Amino acid sequence: MPRSRRTSSGRASVGGSARRGIRDRHGRGLRSSVAGPYLPMLNGRIDMFEQTILSTAEYLRGVWPAELSTVRFEVAAAPEQALHGDHIDRWSVDPQQGRIVFYRVPIQRMSKLHHNDDIHRRMMVESCVFRAVGDLLGKDPWDLAPDRFRHF
Template identity: 45%
Template sequence: MRRKPPLVTPVDRGRGRSRHGRGGRSSVTGPDLAPLVTRAETFDRIVGDTAHYLVQLWSDELTGVVFQVADMPTDQTLPERMPRWRVDRAERRVTIFRIPVERVTRRPEKDDVDRRIVIETAVFRAVGELIDKDPWDLAPDRYRHW
């Protein structure tokens, strides 16, 4: 099976933590089990899958676009509402902010499918903003069965 090239580049999250000077943490699963997949890694994968899907559909419009995932916006001048993504047309860059997007799904009745839909919706809306299209028009055949 051929692996997709990485399309989404996560912004440095500072993975190595040393709380209270005790050094780095060890793996929860131990050396004999596969490592756990974190929420951030799952978020990166969903954004990457959605970006690959949209690049295949809109290859001319999305050529050279860089997709990034950041935890939070770092701007000093934020609008009244917390942005969930940032589109930079000049640099052809789309940045999805993980924590604001995840906060939408913080209710206990939400499951993994609902979380995935919220993340995909953020990517669709950001790409729609980048290429001046309605997000529903980006993949019209995908929703025809509804």
């Protein structure tokens, strides 16, 4: 296959057809989504992690609107100071600024799951959100949404 050649007009020509001012690597055309234009975008671990944090935070905001209306939920890759003797922080709570920061790498990599599948990973992230909000509000995580766990 012939490589693209520069023409005098500054356009790249590929196989004899001139392209209209679009330059890209090796003249192969712009890259598109792997899923194509008609399929939904693929979600990775980071996207699913952030989506789980946000959906759980919105649920808790609905249950505790007055207490959590000004709280910011943020995601960071890892804490600046990782080791604290016997544990690694999974989240940090700052009540003065009304901010909770979740650390993605320790939650995803350091958690011990008895089944490593999507539902158990999601439940682990949700439990971290519940525990962090419990730390912020000074409540037990099970008391944050008592009706959520009553299925009878």
